[in-house]
Amino acid sequence: xxxxxxxxxxxxxxxxxxxxxxxxxxxxxxxxxxxxxxxxxxxxxxxxxxxxxxxxxxxxxxxxxxxxxxxxxxxxxxxxxxxxxxxxxxxxxxxxxxxxxxxxxxxxxxxxxxxxxxxxxxxxxxxxxxxxxxxxxxxxxxxxxxxxxxxxxxxxxxxxxxxxxxxxxxxxxxxxxxxxxxxxxxxxxxxxxxxxxxxxxxxxxxxxxxxxxxxxxxxxxxxxxxxxxxxxxxxxxxxxxxxxxx
Numbered sequence: 638x639x640x641x642x643x644x645x646x647x648x649x650x651x652x653x654x655x656x657x658x659x660x661x662x663x664x665x666x667x668x669x670x671x672x673x674x675x676x677x678x679x680x681x682x683x684x685x686x687x688x689x690x691x692x693x694x695x696x697x698x699x700x701x702x703x704x705x706x707x708x709x710x711x712x713x714x715x716x717x718x719x720x721x722x723x724x725x726x727x728x729x730x731x732x733x734x735x736x737x738x739x740x741x742x743x744x745x746x747x748x749x750x751x752x753x754x755x756x757x758x759x760x761x762x763x764x765x766x767x768x769x770x771x772x773x774x775x776x777x778x779x780x781x782x783x784x785x786x787x788x789x790x791x792x793x794x795x796x797x798x799x800x801x802x803x804x805x806x807x808x809x810x811x812x813x814x815x816x817x818x819x820x821x822x823x824x825x826x827x828x829x830x831x832x833x834x835x836x837x838x839x840x841x842x843x844x845x846x847x848x849x850x851x852x853x854x855x856x857x858x859x860x861x862x863x864x865x866x867x868x869x870x871x872x873x874x875x876x877x878x879x880x881x882x883x
Contacts, residue, residue, distance in 0.1 A: 648796045687808070705754060724737060759778070822858075
C-alpha cells in the first residue's frame, strides 16, 4: 500500500530549524513526527550512541515507530543485532535496506518481527559521525514501492544527511554543556557559508576569486578545527555554534 505524499515547500533542514524557532520546547519524538509527515514518510527515527562516560550504556532513541516496537527493541537490546544499525555504524555512506543481504535467519526474523509492528519494508539509514560525542543513525522508513522509493530517496537524501547532522548537534547539546566554538579564520567561515547554501568548491572559488584547491584547503582546516569528518557536518556544527549564519 502506498500513500499520498504531501509536497514539501521547504527543505527538511529548513523546516527543522523553523520548527525549533517557532516551538523551542517541542519534544524530539513530536519533532520527528511532524518532519515525517512533511516528508511523506511512515517513520523517522534517531538512534544515538552518546559518549556520556557510562560504558555500555543503552542508545538514545527518539522515533515515530509504534511504542510497542520501541519497548520490545529496547527490552531485547535489539541494537546489538539490528543489521541496519550494524551496517550504518561500520561505514560512512547511507544504507538502503533493500541492499542489505537477508540470507541468515537472524536478519530475516528481525525484519519479519519489525514489520509485524508496522515498520515498513523500505528505508535508508544515515550514519552520523561525531568524534566528540559519539555515533548516531537517522533512519527514514517508507511503504512506497521500490521503484518509487528509489526515486524519492534520490531527491531527498542530501538534505536528509544535513538534517541528521543538525539533529545530532541538538541531541548531544542536551547531555553536555556546549563548549566554546573553535576559532575559524574569516576565509574558513566564508567557505562554510557558501557551502551552507549549496555552492560547490569550484563555484565558491569563482565567487572568492581563488583556486578551488584553496577553497578545499580552507574546508579541510575548518573540518579539523570543528572536529568533524565532512563538510556537511562542519556546516551544521558551525551554524549551531553561531560561528556562521545563513
